[in-house]
Amino acid sequence: MKKMTGAQAIIECLKKENVDVVFGYPGGAVLTLYDELYLSDFPHVLPRHEQGAVHAADGYARSTGKVGVCIATSGPGATNLITGIATAYMDSIPLVLITGQVALSLLGRDSFQEADIRGITTPITKHNFLIKDVKDIPKAMKAAFYIARSGRPGPVLIDVPKNIFAEELAFEYPECIQIRGYKPIVEGDKAVIDAVCNELQSAKKPLFFIGGGVNLSDTSALMRDLVAYTGVPTVSSLMGLGSISSNDPHFFGMIGMHGSYAGNMATTETDLLVGIGARFDDRVTGKLEEFAPKAKVIHFDIDPAEINKNVRSYIRVIADLKWSLAELANKIKERPSEAWQKQFMPWHHQLVAWQKEHPLAYSRQTNRILPQAAIEKISELTQGNAIVVTDVGQNQMWTAQFYSFKNPRSLLTSGGLGTMGYGLPSALGAQVGNKHKKVVCICGDGGFMMNCQELMTIADLNLPVKIIILNNQSLGMVAQWQRAFYSGHYAHSNMATKADFVAISTAMGVPAIRLEHKDELDTVLREVMNSEGPCLVDIRIPEEEDVLPMVPAGSGLHKMIMGDWQ
Amino acid sequence: MKHTLAVLTENKPGVLTHISGLISRRDFNIESITAGYTEESDMTRITIVVDADDEYELEQVVNQLSKLIDVIKIIDLTGQDRVHRELAMIKVKALPANRAEIVNLVEIFRAHIVDVSKETMIIELTGEEDKIEAICELLNDYGIIEIVRTGKIAICRGPKAAKDV
Numbered sequence: 001m002k003k004m005t006g007a008q009a010i011i012e013c014l015k016k017e018n019v020d021v022v023f024g025y026p027g028g029a030v031l032t033l034y035d036e037l038y039l040s041d042f043p044h045v046l047p048r049h050e051q052g053a054v055h056a057a058d059g060y061a062r063s064t065g066k067v068g069v070c071i072a073t074s075g076p077g078a079t080n081l082i083t084g085i086a087t088a089y090m091d092s093i094p095l096v097l098i099t100g101q102v103a104l105s106l107l108g109r110d111s112f113q114e115a116d117i118r119g120i121t122t123p124i125t126k127h128n129f130l131i132k133d134v135k136d137i138p139k140a141m142k143a144a145f146y147i148a149r150s151g152r153p154g155p156v157l158i159d160v161p162k163n164i165f166a167e168e169l170a171f172e173y174p175e176c177i178q179i180r181g182y183k184p185i186v187e188g189d190k191a192v193i194d195a196v197c198n199e200l201q202s203a204k205k206p207l208f209f210i211g212g213g214v215n216l217s218d219t220s221a222l223m224r225d226l227v228a229y230t231g232v233p234t235v236s237s238l239m240g241l242g243s244i245s246s247n248d249p250h251f252f253g254m255i256g257m258h259g260s261y262a263g264n265m266a267t268t269e270t271d272l273l274v275g276i277g278a279r280f281d282d283r284v285t286g287k288l289e290e291f292a293p294k295a296k297v298i299h300f301d302i303d304p305a306e307i308n309k310n311v312r313s314y315i316r317v318i319a320d321l322k323w324s325l326a327e328l329a330n331k332i333k334e335r336p337s338e339a340w341q342k343q344f345m346p347w348h349h350q351l352v353a354w355q356k357e358h359p360l361a362y363s364r365q366t367n368r369i370l371p372q373a374a375i376e377k378i379s380e381l382t383q384g385n386a387i388v389v390t391d392v393g394q395n396q397m398w399t400a401q402f403y404s405f406k407n408p409r410s411l412l413t414s415g416g417l418g419t420m421g422y423g424l425p426s427a428l429g430a431q432v433g434n435k436h437k438k439v440v441c442i443c444g445d446g447g448f449m450m451n452c453q454e455l456m457t458i459a460d461l462n463l464p465v466k467i468i469i470l471n472n473q474s475l476g477m478v479a480q481w482q483r484a485f486y487s488g489h490y491a492h493s494n495m496a497t498k499a500d501f502v503a504i505s506t507a508m509g510v511p512a513i514r515l516e517h518k519d520e521l522d523t524v525l526r527e528v529m530n531s532e533g534p535c536l537v538d539i540r541i542p543e544e545e546d547v548l549p550m551v552p553a554g555s556g557l558h559k560m561i562m563g564d565w566q
Numbered sequence: 567m568k569h570t571l572a573v574l575t576e577n578k579p580g581v582l583t584h585i586s587g588l589i590s591r592r593d594f595n596i597e598s599i600t601a602g603y604t605e606e607s608d609m610t611r612i613t614i615v616v617d618a619d620d621e622y623e624l625e626q627v628v629n630q631l632s633k634l635i636d637v638i639k640i641i642d643l644t645g646q647d648r649v650h651r652e653l654a655m656i657k658v659k660a661l662p663a664n665r666a667e668i669v670n671l672v673e674i675f676r677a678h679i680v681d682v683s684k685e686t687m688i689i690e691l692t693g694e695e696d697k698i699e700a701i702c703e704l705l706n707d708y709g710i711i712e713i714v715r716t717g718k719i720a721i722c723r724g725p726k727a728a729k730d731v
C-alpha cells in the first residue's frame with residue numbers, strides 16, 4: 001500500500017474514477033489540494049466564480065453523461081456553490097463537489113472562512129460527507145461517485161478539513177462499495193410490464209410523455225424504437241427534449257406552460273398517459289385536477305418517491321429505464337402492432353389536425369429580428385446537431401419551441417430550479433467535455449449578466465462556444481407576466497443602463513458582434529456558426545415579444561393563451 | 567390519521583435533523599420523534615409519529631425518507647401487533663395535606679415517586695399515551711408544575727426484529 005497525503009489520495013481517487021477534468025476555484029482551505037493538482041498536472045478549469053465552476057461541471061455532466069467534479073474552498077467558496085448544487089439536484093445531475101473546510105481543531109468555532117456546508121447542503125444533495133479521518137478518503141470518494149451516478153443521479157458533496165489534506169494514509173482504493181441504506185433499483189417487475197402492454201393495447205387515445213429521465217439514462221434509442229414500433233403519439237417535458245427527434249412524425253412537442261397546442265390538448269384528452277422518467281412538475285401539469293383528467297396514468301421511474309408525488313398513477317413501473325424500456329419493447333414486439341394501432345389511428349389524426357390548426361408559429365409583421373426566427377436560423381445552420389445551452393426566461397422557452405433537436409443530451413437547461421446565470425458557464429463546461437461538437441449558448445440579457453465573468457474563462461481556453469444573446473433590453477419573462485397579469489406595471493424588469501455587450505465581450509477576450517437588421521440575420525449567424533473560436537452575438541429583439549402559447553400558472557393545460565397567428 | 571414509523575438509520579451525526587427536516591419540508595406534522603441506539607451499536611432507531619391525511623401522504627413520507635442514504639429501513643408499525651410506551655416525568659405540587667392522595671394515585675397507575683421536596687413531588691410513569699394523559703388530568707387538580715415526555719417508542723411482538731422483517 002502506497003503512503004500518500006490526503007490531497008494526493010483525492011487526486012488518485014479522481015484518476016481511479018476516470019475523471020478527466022475538474023472545475024474549481026482555489027482558496028486557503030484547499031491550497032494543499034491545489035498544490036497537488038499543480039504537481040500532478042491534473043487537468044483543471046478555473047472559472048471566474050464558484051457558481052460558474054459548479055454550473056460548468058453540471059454542463060459537462062449533462063452533455064457527456066459522466067460525473068462532473070467541482071472544487072471550492074471553505075466558507076464563501078463553498079456557499080457560492082449552493083445555487084449550482086440546487087440546480088443539479090433538481091434536475092438529477094451527477095456531480096461530486098469537493099469543498100475545503102477549516103481544520104478539524106477549528107470546526108464549529110465560527111473560524112475564519114467557516115460555513116457549515118454539510119448542514120447547508122443537506123436538503124439539496126443526494127448525500128454529503130465530512131471527512132474526519134484521512135483514512136476515510138478513499139472509501140468516501142468511492143461512495144460519492146457511486147451514489148452520484150447510480151440510481152437517480154444527483155450531487156454529492158465531500159467536505160474536507162484543511163489539515164486532512166496534509167495528513168498521511170496508506171492508500172488503497174476499494175474495488176466495490178456496500179452501503180446498507182442504499183440499494184439502487186435496477187430491475188423491476190416483469191408482470192407489471194405485461195400489464196402496461198395490455199393497457200397500451202386497449203387504449204384508444206394513448207400518449208407517451210417523455211421526461212428528462214430518458215436523456216439521463218441514455219435510453220433515447222430504446223425510446224425511439226418504442227415510438228416507431230407502436231406509433232403511439234409522444235410528447236415531452238422541457239427536460240425530455242432531444243431524447244426523441246423533434247421532427248419525428250409521432251412527436252407533438254413539449255407540454256406544459258409553454259407547450260404546443262397539440263401536446264397540451266392531447267394531454268387533456270388522452271385515455272392512457274404513459275409518463276416515462278418524468279416527475280410531473282407543476283410547470284408541466286398546470287392545475288393538477290385538470291391534468292390528464294380522462295387518463296389512466298402509467299408511471300415509469302427509477303425513484304419510488306416520484307410515484308404519486310404529484311399525479312396519482314394507475315400502474316407504477318419502478319426500475320431503471322434501461323431495464324423497463326427494453327423489457328417493454330421486447331414484450332410489445334411479441335404482439336403485432338398493426339391491428340391495435342388501427343384503433344388509435346383516429347387519435348393520431350386528431351393530433352396531426354391540432355398541430356396543423358395551431359402550429360408553433362410567429363408571424364407578427366415587423367422589420368425587427370424576432371427571437372423565434374433567430375432560433376430557427378440557428379437550428380437550420382447547426383442542422384439540429386449542436387449542444388444547445390439556454391439560460392432561463394423567454395430565451396429558454398423560445399429555444400425549446402423553435403430549435404429542432406435531433407440528439408439526446410443536446411439541450412442543457414435549468415428545468416427544475418430555473419436558474420438564471422446557468423447558460424454561459426454550463427456551455428463552457430459542455431464545450432470542455434465535447435471538444436469537437438458545436439456548443440451554442442442562448443441567453444437573455446438579464447441571465448447573461450449573472451455569470452458574464454465566464455466570458456474570460458471561455459477566452460482563456462479559447463473554447464469555440466457561440467453565445468447568442470436575445471437582447472430585449474429587459475427581463476423578458478418577468479415583463480411578459482407583468483404585461484399579462486400585473487396591468488403592465490413593469491416593476492424593475494427594465495434595466496436603466498443599456499450595457500454594451502459587444503464591448504464587455506471584447507474586453508474579456510471574446511470577439512463579438514451586434515445584430516440589429518433582419519436582412520443580416522442569415523449572413524451574420526452563418527459566419528458566426530462557422531467561425532473557429534468563441535464568438536458572441538448580441539441580437540436586438542423587440543421588447544414586447546411574448547412566448548406563446550401560454551397556460552397561466554394554476555390553469556388547466558387546455559386553457560392556453562394563443563397568439564393571433566397560432 | 568396517526569402513524570408510527572420505526573426508522574433504522576446509520577448512527578451518524580446529522581441524521582436526525584435530516585429526517586425531521588425532510589418530513590417538515592412538506593409540512594407534515596411530526597407528533598413525536600425519539601432516537602436511541604439499538605442492539606447494533608452503529609445503528610440508531612428513530613420512532614416517529616406522524617399525522618398523515620391519507621395513504622398517499624404517508625407513502626410520500628416513507629418514500630422520501632427511504633431515499634436518504636443513511637436510512638437503512640423504515641417499518642410502518644401502525645396496525646401491527648405491537649407494544650408502545652412513553653416515559654413521562656411530572657412535577658406536581660404536593661402539600662402535606664394532599665400527599666396521601668397523590669401517593670394513592672401513583673400506586674393505582676403503577677407509577678413511581680422519584681423525588682420529594684417540601685412542596686413538590688416528581689412522578690415517573692411509563693405507559694401508553696392515554697395512561698399518561700389520564701394521570702396528568704388527575705394530577706392537574708393539585709397543580710402540575712412541569713411535564714417532560716419522551717415521545718413514543720414501539721416494538722412489534724413476535725420472534726423477529728424489525729430489521730429482519
Ligand SMILES: Cc1ncc(C[n+]2csc(CCOP(=O)(O)OP(=O)(O)O)c2C)c(N)n1
Nearest residue numbers: 393394395420444445446447474475476477
Ligand atoms: C437567479 C434567478 N433570479 C430570478 C429569476 C426570475 N426570473 C425568471 S425569468 C427572468 C427574466 C429573465 O430575463 P432575461 O435573462 O433577460 O431573459 P428573457 O426572459 O428576456 O429571455 C427572471 C428575473 C430566476 N429565474 N433566476
